[in-house]
Amino acid sequence: MENLKTILSKAVVDIFKQKFDTEIAAENLTFSDTSKNFEGDITLVVFPLLRYSKLKPEATGETIGNELVQLDIVESFNVVKGFLNLIISDTYWSTYFKGIFANDDFGKGVQKEKKVLIEYSSPNTNKPLHLGHVRNNVLGSAVAGILKAAGYQVHTCNLVNDRGIHICKSMLAWEKAGAKDTPDNTGLKGDKLVGSYYVEFEKSLQAQAQPLMEKVLAKDFSDINKDEKQKIQDAVSRYYDADESKKADLKDAVKTLIRNATPIMHEAREMLQKWETGDREVLALWNKMNGWVYDGFDVTYKALGVSFDKTYYESNTYLLGKNIVEEGLTKGILFKKEDGSVWIDLTDEGLDQKLLLRADGTSVYMTQDLGTADLRYQDFKMDQSVYVVGNEQEYHFQVLKLILKKLGRTYADGIYHFSYGMVDLPSGKMKSREGTVVDADDLIDEMIATAKKNTIELGKMDEFTSEEAGNLYRIIGLGALKFYLLRVDPVKRILFNPQESIDLQGYTGPFVQYSYARIQSIMRRFYKDYQELQVQNLQDLKPIEKELIIKMSQYPDTVEFAASELNPAKLVDYIYELAKLYNKFYSELSIFNDGDDNTHKRCTLSLMTGRILKSGFNIVGMDVPDRM
RNA sequence: GGCCUCAUAGUUCAAUGGAUAGAACGAAAGUUUCCUAAACUUUAAAUGCAGGUUCGAUUCCUGCUGGGGCUACCA
Numbered sequence: 001m002e003n004l005k006t007i008l009s010k011a012v013v014d015i016f017k018q019k020f021d022t023e024i025a026a027e028n029l030t031f032s033d034t035s036k037n038f039e040g041d042i043t044l045v046v047f048p049l050l051r052y053s054k055l056k057p058e059a060t061g062e063t064i065g066n067e068l069v070q071l072d073i074v075e076s077f078n079v080v081k082g083f084l085n086l087i088i089s090d091t092y093w094s095t096y097f098k099g100i101f102a103n104d105d106f107g108k109g110v111q112k113e114k115k116v117l118i119e120y121s122s123p124n125t126n127k128p129l130h131l132g133h134v135r136n137n138v139l140g141s142a143v144a145g146i147l148k149a150a151g152y153q154v155h156t157c158n159l160v161n162d163r164g165i166h167i168c169k170s171m172l173a174w175e176k177a178g179a180k181d182t183p184d185n186t187g188l189k190g191d192k193l194v195g196s197y198y199v200e201f202e203k204s205l206q207a208q209a210q211p212l213m214e215k216v217l218a219k220d221f222s223d224i225n226k227d228e229k230q231k232i233q234d235a236v237s238r239y240y241d242a243d244e245s246k247k248a249d250l251k252d253a254v255k256t257l258i259r260n261a262t263p264i265m266h267e268a269r270e271m272l273q274k275w276e277t278g279d280r281e282v283l284a285l286w287n288k289m290n291g292w293v294y295d296g297f298d299v300t301y302k303a304l305g306v307s308f309d310k311t312y313y314e315s316n317t318y319l320l321g322k323n324i325v326e327e328g329l330t331k332g333i334l335f336k337k338e339d340g341s342v343w344i345d346l347t348d349e350g351l352d353q354k355l356l357l358r359a360d361g362t363s364v365y366m367t368q369d370l371g372t373a374d375l376r377y378q379d380f381k382m383d384q385s386v387y388v389v390g391n392e393q394e395y396h397f398q399v400l401k402l403i404l405k406k407l408g409r410t411y412a413d414g415i416y417h418f419s420y421g422m423v424d425l426p427s428g429k430m431k432s433r434e435g436t437v438v439d440a441d442d443l444i445d446e447m448i449a450t451a452k453k454n455t456i457e458l459g460k461m462d463e464f465t466s467e468e469a470g471n472l473y474r475i476i477g478l479g480a481l482k483f484y485l486l487r488v489d490p491v492k493r494i495l496f497n498p499q500e501s502i503d504l505q506g507y508t509g510p511f512v513q514y515s516y517a518r519i520q521s522i523m524r525r526f527y528k529d530y531q532e533l534q535v536q537n538l539q540d541l542k543p544i545e546k547e548l549i550i551k552m553s554q555y556p557d558t559v560e561f562a563a564s565e566l567n568p569a570k571l572v573d574y575i576y577e578l579a580k581l582y583n584k585f586y587s588e589l590s591i592f593n594d595g596d597d598n599t600h601k602r603c604t605l606s607l608m609t610g611r612i613l614k615s616g617f618n619i620v621g622m623d624v625p626d627r628m
Numbered sequence: 629g630g631c632c633u634c635a636u637a638g639u640u641c642a643a644u645g646g647a648u649a650g651a652a653c654g655a656a657a658g659u660u661u662c663c664u665a666a667a668c669u670u671u672a673a674a675u676g677c678a679g680g681u682u683c684g685a686u687u688c689c690u691g692c693u694g695g696g697g698c699u700a701c702c703a
Contacts, residue, residue, distance in 0.1 A: 035647055045646055047683060057683085082683080083647060124703070161703065256700075341701060350631080351699090358701045365703050394632065395698050421634080422696080429696090458666065476666090488641065492634065493696070500640070500653070504666055507641075507652040514666045521664060561644075573642065573651090580651085587659090587668045628666075 004042065004088065004096070004553065005031050007073065012044065015067045022052045033550075039078060040085025041093075041550055047082040057082035093549050094538040100552065101535055101608055107555045107615055109151035109563070117380045118144045118418075120388035121158045121306070125293045126166040127195035129300050131423050131430065131438035131496060132390065138485045139420055140388040141306045142568035142620035149619045150563035155380055158308040159372055161365075162290050163315040168271040170194045171285050172264070173201035183292050189299060189441070190292025199432075201264070208262040209255070216258060228261045269360075276362055303444050305478065305621060310379065312372055318363045320371030324407065325356050325363075333406045344403055354399050369400055377411045384414040386566070391419040391491070418566060421493035438496070448477035450502040451510075460628065475623045476510050482622050483509030486572045507576060509622060512613055515579035516624040519610035522591060526603045529592075533607065534600045544585045548605055551578050555612050559619070568620050575616040582609045 009026040016024045028048060034040035046053075046060045053060040061079035065086070068074045073092035078085050100106045120140020123129055129137075140156070148154045174181070174197045183190045212223060216236055221229055235257055239250040259265060274282045301307065325342055328334035334344050334356060342357035356367055376385065387397060397417035404412035423430065430437045452473040455461060461469055484501045488494050504510040526533070538545070554574070562570040591602045614624050 030644085030646080032644085032646075036650095037648060043647085047646070050683075081647065122703095164703075166703075253700095256702095260701090339701090355701055360701080362701085364701070390697095391633075392697055393703085396703090398632095419633090424696090454666075458664095460664080460666090492641090495640070497640075503653075505653085506666095508666085510666060511652090514664080518664055518667085525663065565644090569642085576651085583667055584669095586663080587665095590662070592663055627664085 004073075004092075007071075008042070008044070008068070008086070011068060011071060012064060015064055016049070016052055019063060019067065020053050024049065024052055034085050038080055038083070038085050039087065041088040041546065042086050044084040044086065045082060046084055050082075090539065090541045090546070091537075093541065093546060096553065097538060097549050097604075097608070098535060101604065107559050107612065108149050109556070109560055112151045112153070114384065115153040115155070115380065115382045116147055116384045116386060117155050117157060117376060117382040118147070118386045118388065119157050119159055119376075120144075121301075121308070122161065122389065123158075123297060124161045124164075124166055125191075125194070125290050126170045126198045127432070128189070128191040128296065129440040131440065131443060134304065134440050134443065134481070135420065135423050135485050135494065136388055136390070137301075137304055137306045138482050138621065139418075139490055139568065142482075142486055143386065143388065143418065143566055145619040145621055146559065146563050146566075146568060146571060149559050152563070155309045155382070156307075157310045157312060157376065159312045160314065162313045163275065163286075163318065164365075165268055165272050166198070167194075167286065167290065168268045168275065169201040170197040171282075171289055172268050172271055173197040173204065174289065175285070176200075176204075183295070189296040190294070191296030191300075192441075194289050194293050194296075201268070204264050205259060205262055208264055209259045212262060213255060213258045216254065224261055228257065232257050232261065272362060273360065300440050300444075303441070305623075312375065314368045314372070317371035317375055318368035320374055321363055321367035321369070322357070322371070324370045324374065325367060328356075328403070328407060331407070333403075344399075344406075346399060346402060349402060351395070351399060351402070354403075356403075366396065366400065366403075369396075370403065373400070373404060373409070373411075373415075377409070382411070382414065384416060385411065386416050386418050388418045388420070391421055393417070394419055418490070420490040423494045423496050426495065426497055438498075444478070444481070446498075447481045447502055448473050451476035451480065451504065454504050455628070463627070472625050472628060475625050476504065476513060476628065479509030479513050479617075479622045479624075480504055481509075482620070483512070483572060486568045486620055487576075489569050490567060509617075510628075512575055512579040512617060513624050514628060515582050516610055516613045516617075517626065517628040518586065519582070519606045519613075520626045522603065522606050523610070525592070526599070530599070533603060535604050536597070536600060538601050538604075539597070542589060544581075544588050545602075545605060548581055548585050548609065551581050552608060552612055555616070559616075571616055571620060575613060578609065578616075579613055582606070582613075 008031065009029050012029055013024055013026050016022050030045040030048060032043050032045060034043045044064065046057055046064065049060055050057060053063065055063065058079055058081070061082065061084040065077035065079060065084050068086060069077060073089055074086055075089040076087045118140060121133065121137050123133060144154050144156050174194075177197065177200065181193060183193055186193060188196070215223060216232060219236065221233060224232055232254070235250070235254045239247065239254055242250050271282055275286060325334060328344070329336065329342065334342050336342050337359075339359040340361070341355060341359040343353050343355055345353050347353065354366065355364060356370075357363055373385075376382075389397070394417060397415070397419075401412055401415045404415070425436060425438070427436060455473065455476065464472065480502060485494065487507065538549075541549070558571055558574040562568060585605070589598075589602060591606070592599055617624050
């Protein structure tokens with residue numbers, strides 16, 4: 001069906017042709033919602049048209065308004081300064097509403113050719129998922145859902161960082177602790193077990209690094225092996241020579257070198273090299289421990305309700321990356337330093353030199369990302385590739401895109417880093433060393449437990465079986481959590497206040513869910529009392545009824561907008577507003593005590609509202625309950 | 629130092645360059661013989677600072693102040 005703005009745009013273009021003898025482009029017309037302080041269903045902003053009309057704002061508005069009321073759909077108008085407020089006829093809204101009511105796919109965009117691949121989650125296998133990953137997963141699956149709803153061909157993937165020094169640290173610590181704990185004999189979730197050994201490793205590392213640091217700062221280098229001695233001596237003298245203002249940074253630099261110079265780090269790096277050369281024992285251990293981690297991740301993903309069309313593993317792609325590095329060397333895009341390390345010089349692009357292969361031949365993050373990029377393109381041939389990764393990696397993706405471009409990869413242009421802000425706690429940043437990281441599983445459990453507690457307190461569980469109840473708590477708890485994370489513009493940091501996040505009132509997921517459940521309750525009663533819903537002409541629309549229809553009419557545009565902006569918050573906010581408006585409608589008007597016509601009309605409106613609330617929530621990965 | 633990013637009621641968030649800047653929480657007051665009060669109604673309360681572009685700036689540009697990030701042979 002033709003959209004209101006389209007109809008009005010055409011009419012206004014005609015008016016300008018006839019009245020002012022000028023051609024204006026329909027795209028230049030700005031229609032906006034009418035401000036609450038004025039009467040109208042939709043507003044045309046006439047300021048931009050003054051140069052065509054050559055009249056004052058009021059006169060221009062009057063002229064356009066006088067012509068528009070000739071249309072059946074425009075009932076009346078008023079002009080305030082440069083704003084032409086139009087009142088649209090009930091007949092139009094009635095016809096329009098019947099159209100969208102009959103459309104099962106209302107809100108969904110037309111199918112598009114464009115193919116998009118969305119990568120999100122991307123965990124490391126050395127520790128469990130935390131709140132930061134939760135934001136990533138929730139955003140990633142929401143963006144995928146929105147693009148799908150907007151009509152794009154969407155695929156999702158996960159890139160698991162399953163190899164590298166971090167997992168070797170856990171492996172080493174596990175071996176040193178006797179190599180006997182398993183998820184089975186400890187009862188721990190696999191990722192938790194492996195993560196605990198990562199923590200163990202860090203403790204041992206700390207224990208070795210601290211005395212070494214003290215010695216070195218006292219200029220005693222006897223415990224440093226000769227390969228590292230020179231660098232460390234240099235760093236220490238830079239530290240002592242520096243001004244006060246720079247001392248902290250330079251001390252950190254020394255610390256980093258010291259950490260790398262500890263015996264336990266040497267062991268970890270040896271293990272990594274063994275891994276890269278295919279040492280069977282190391283590989284077996286690696287497989288075993290990663291397997292535990294995947295079992296653990298599966299539980300978390302399932303609890304979060306996210307999934308992927310394809311999972312990539314760095315262990316399968318880093319070699320491809322090494323080949324690409326070779327290719328780059330051959331093409332003269334990359335260069336080798338004396339120590340054998342490979343770099344790209346991006347100083348011409350305003351960036352720095354970037355390492356692609358270590359001196360010992362092992363690969364870094366960038367190396368495997370190059371390989372993965374090629375592989376993904378072979379698999380999906382996508383037009384656009386969205387990486388949902390935190391904003392601390394903006395530089396990385398800038399470099400990745402540049403390198404791929406220099407290598408002549410045509411798909412490089414389609415690479416888009418969906419960069420989102422970090423999650424902070426009221427106490428500040430999450431820091432694993434300080435134990436302030438919010439664990440994903442714990443968080444989910446806590447949300448569900450709070451949902452349970454509140455629901456029981458409200459005494460609403462009489463009609464539920466225990467299975468239904470458990471399901472309800474899960475829907476509410478996750479709805480609260482996801483809504484809390486999605487309602488904020490992705491580019492912004494989120495302040496995660498545990499207290500607030502589990503609020504179930506106000507601007508929250510449960511508010512929307514409650515509105516939906518209310519509607520279902522209405523509809524249950526309706527079908528009990530009446531045979532079937534008669535979708536008649538909607539007559540005598542009350543202001544709130546019309547407002548509700550207008551709000552519903554904006555759903556498809558909102559989905560489209562959220563897709564073009566890649567911003568789930570736009571859709572989430574709209575759904576909340578619709579629910580809020582519905583609650584107002586619900587309290588202002590009686591559905592069952594105002595005559596049969598009104599009952600049918602208001603149930604039709606209720607049913608449609610419910611469909612949109614559900615559809616919108618589902619798109620971004622949330623669920624709604626039939627009763628709560 | 630360089631690059632990127634953010635700054636709006638007491639707090640957490642909104643506002644395709646458009647009207648008198650919206651919500652929620654918190655604060656104050658009210659609504660339940662009637663469809664689910666996890667709701668609704670009312671009150672008080674905000675654009676960091678200084679310029680510029682524009683008919684019009686919270687939005688775009690410049691500078692400043694403040695927070696965060698990046699600038700690793702970590703990922």
